[in-house]
Amino acid sequence: MTQIAWIIPLLPLAAFVLVIFWGERLPGRGAFVSIAGIVLAALAGLAVLGDVLGGAHADPTYTWAVVGRRLLTVGFVVDPLSAVMLAMVGVVASLITIYSVGYMAGDARYTRFFAYFSLFQFSMLFLVLADNFLFMYMAFELVGLCSYLLIGFWFERPKAARAALKAFITTRVGDFSMMIGLLLLYLHVGSLRFTDIFRAIELGGFGGPMLTTAALLVLGGAIGKSAQIPLHVWLPDAMEGPTPVSALIHAATMVAAGVYLVARTYPLFFLSQSHEALTVVAYIGGITALFAATLGLVEDDIKRVLAYSTMSQLGYMMLGLGVLGYSAGMFHLITHAFFKALLFLAAGSVITAVATNDMKQMGGLARIMPVTFWTFLAGTLALTGIPPFAGFFSKDAILLAAWTQDKLLWALGACGVFLTSLYMGRVIWYAFAGQYRGAGAAQPGGPGTGAPAAHAARSGHDAPALHESPAIMTTPLVILAVFAVFLGWLGSETIGNPFARFVHFPGVEAPPQNLWLLLVSILIAVAGWVAAGAVYLWRIVPSDSLRRSFGPVYTLLLHKYYIDDLYAWVFLRLGAVVVWLAGAFDQYVVDGLVNLTGWLSRQLGLGLRYLQTGREETYLLLVFLGVVIIVLVRLAW
Amino acid sequence: MSGEALAFWVLAVITLGSGVVVVTSHNIVHSAVALVPAFLGVTGLYVLLNAEFVAVIQVLIYAGAITVLILFVIMLTEGGTGLRVPQRNEQGAVGAAVALAMAALLSTVALRATWGIGTRTLVYTPGDIGQSFLGPNLLVFEGTSIVLLVSLIGAIIIARKED
């Protein structure tokens, strides 16, 4: 199976081709084909994982093209890292695709949605299997394209169209940096194959500041895709897309691509001078983790809260990779993919029911939608790192590694943990506790997403009757919840941390266990929950008074630290000034010269125009006459 | 006179003779038809130069396609209706002088220069040419195919009737 692993991405690709061309005529209007493609790919991925667990390994390479003396080789790699990712992407994407059948029901472009979904799955699996920067870059662009298509899926809404553009352009900035980085590598190493590059670096053929530069440029791509500071601005806006898209792209797969890139090219960072590049990775991750968590506190849109939480968690992964916690970071990526997909899908289930994204319009849903509530709760507990849920193990491993490397980074992470519990507690109590506050569940609509609107439109007069989502949506939730609850044990030290033994980077020692640190981080997480309870459940400290006393901070957070505005200002205002200056220069200096030249030419032309016969015969004759004369003159000399 | 020399002179006479007809005939159709022996003469020269593949392509493209295209366009436009219209513009004399001078110049250069002479004579197979095209000359090959595609599209766009 490992030798033919390249078939895995082709399954969704085949589904894409079938669905995009003949979708309406296929079973389930294309959805079933799409599901079949990804489920088969998931099964194959699991089979590959099984093989790799048994020690299999493959890195075949094929010559694609010979350009002069240069050789372009392509290939794919199956090792523990990619096998784990294959299995994760396959399983999560399958569940989300199945869920989408329920969520997207009634949408006008139902078939096209599944086609795009398949294309995206192809791109992601392709990315995972890439064994060279060329494929990696192609896959990066492909996932970027798919995310554009899917975020802007409801492109009739200007916000969605703008969000799609924003996501595309912002990630392109990162991709461009990555392209420069890989060109730099190609220039110095002469190959784009990962193993070739790593070998060249290990042998000392390529190092020093240039290596650090290349590593950081590649990191730029990762930052763009994983929505790290400073290229994070697109992720919250990307929530305009349908919820399964948010779950698939912005939780489980595409955003993980950046982290995966760093993990895949880890030697690049690891071997840079005194881990310089790794330190940058760690700090970017740590700052993003805290920064995004603070933003999550003031957001009312349930999906956006989850988006900030995703950013924050991606920050943890980066942090983990940056502090030599290679296995920890990857493990967090895997567990996070499951519980964040779960959270998004559960949120989607809620949104379908209440037809709004605003948490303040919800409330009391725990009784109405028990399955959604319990699964959402499981995901939340996993996310906040409460033992023994999945997130606890992975996040704790990252914090442990951070503590060993750099106390400041640990502090950033620990604050993030507290805030995570706080904002997730806020979500739970706003959305699921208390009484239903939706002003008119009878008149849904408002800023609601297209699908819920359609959903509500179908349900007609009996709209007020909120109810649990259909089984096709809840089943994936339950399955994902099982993963969220139990997956963490794979990384548990009590059973010998099988994950770290499977996926690890040679040369990196796992830090020793530290029980105190463990307790502290649990305490911090619990403290976050308690604080959330104090504010939003027992209302010991009402949130209004908090908002008043922290007025400036609140405003700052509400405006997302003014980063969007900063970008707007820098790129628009400053740009405008530059443009105005350039315009003035152009108008007076350049145009003046041009006009002068024009005037001169015109005067000249008035005299010389009789030479222009407008016939190529004359011109050609003159050209050759000139040649003859020049040669004759030269000979006569 | 060796066989090669005989062949060369015969081909030279055919090529240049038809070339003269091409450039001097007042009947455009005669010019176009005279292109065929001119091209076939050049084909013969290629055969003498051991370039069989180029020779066959020359027949296929020049004699088989371009000439037909030219004849086709002549007949689609005015055909022989222009028999009484002068076919040469007013720069005939100067043109002849310049052309003669160019021929003399190039011939002088060719006669005076000494060229490095390669030793081996090889048989070039189509396989060699294919290998060369897809190997060291890949970029040129791809570039040419793009030009071909673009001109194909361009020719269709230009020539089709507005509707």
Place this chain on the structure above:
Amino acid sequence: MTWVWELLRAVVGTVLIFTGVAVVAAMFGVLLERKIAGWIQSRLGPKHVGPQGLLQTIADTLKLLQKENIVPKNADRLIFASAVIVVPLAALLDYVVIPFGTAGGRPLIFRDLNVGVLYFAATSSLVVVGILMAGWGSNNKYALLGGLRSAAQMVSYEIPIGLALITVAMQAGSLSTLAIVNAQTGPGHLWYVLTQPISFLIFLTAATAEVNRTPFDLVEAESELVAGYFSEYTGMRFALFQLGEYGEMFAMAAMAVTLFLGGWHGPGLPSVLWFVIKLYVLIFVFMWVRWTYPRFRIDQLLNFSWKFLIPLALLNLVVTAFFVMVVHG
């Protein structure tokens, strides 16, 4: 430079011998055509000259030879006269690379060029020049229209023929006709009609069009264009056109035999006989088609080539290339 002589000898030899052979073959072909036409249409066909009308064509030829060579008044005499040479000559040149069989271990071929298949495509494309010359030189609108139609048609159908030739050459790994024939024999080697059925059909269809036969015969559609480009030709010149046409048809059929039906190979019978049998089977198919199908319209004809045959041939080429890559690795 002996090979130059050899090549010249080959070309001249082909022309001389096949002028003889082709005259006989064409005469027999005409008779066959009329007999098959009669058979298909439940008639008897020529019956009175010689036994079962066998000498009918000879009588016709004699008649044509005696007829006056009429040149239309305003015709372009030079072109009008030389067109008659170009058409049969171009058709006859095709035969240089066709292997007819073996004799004493040596293949019966005039010259085994290493670009043989391309040579065939090149020379067969020359016919169209002659046809255009005839159409133009006659100074007759029917002839000119026939010539133009023929040019458009033959240029269009050369492409599928070329693409079909290339698939076969790719599979055989050579452009030489001998090598292609030899690649179709021996254990484990199939005739290319089996491995390349699509190419075979494309070649046969395009060849029918290339030799202007029904259902692609609007070059000489009697009801519209009298006799097309040779409307104005009489006597011996008319006969020469007929010779060129039948020569081209036999060349196409012979090439199809060479490329797809294993050439001269076959069990038992002498190799030349095998070749002739296969050749006449294909000739019969051509005639059968002619008397079975109605004529295309000009736009349908061009669309058929550009929108169906060429894409199909390209697809076939890609698939073949893929398999050749996989097999040869």
Place this chain on the structure above:
Amino acid sequence: MVTLTHYLVLSAILFALGLFAVVTRRNGVAILMGIELMLNAANVNLVAFNKFTAPQALQGQIFALIVITLAACEAAVGLALVLAAYRSLETIYVDQINLMKW
């Protein structure tokens, strides 16, 4: 003995013939014919140099093949232009096509 010089002189004359056609012909199609002759002359040069000075290389023939390809492109586009000009201006005499002239 036929030497490189023979071919070069032949091609020089052919080139001059083509040049003469290009600079003196009025008919657009005839100008294209002249260009074809010039390209052929260049090709003879390329192939001859290939054989005589660098027989182990193939570049001359490769180049000639590319020139033939481009000549086909040129003929296609050029003749399409002539057709288009004939349709809109009803002439293919290039000295009468002077709409854009001062």
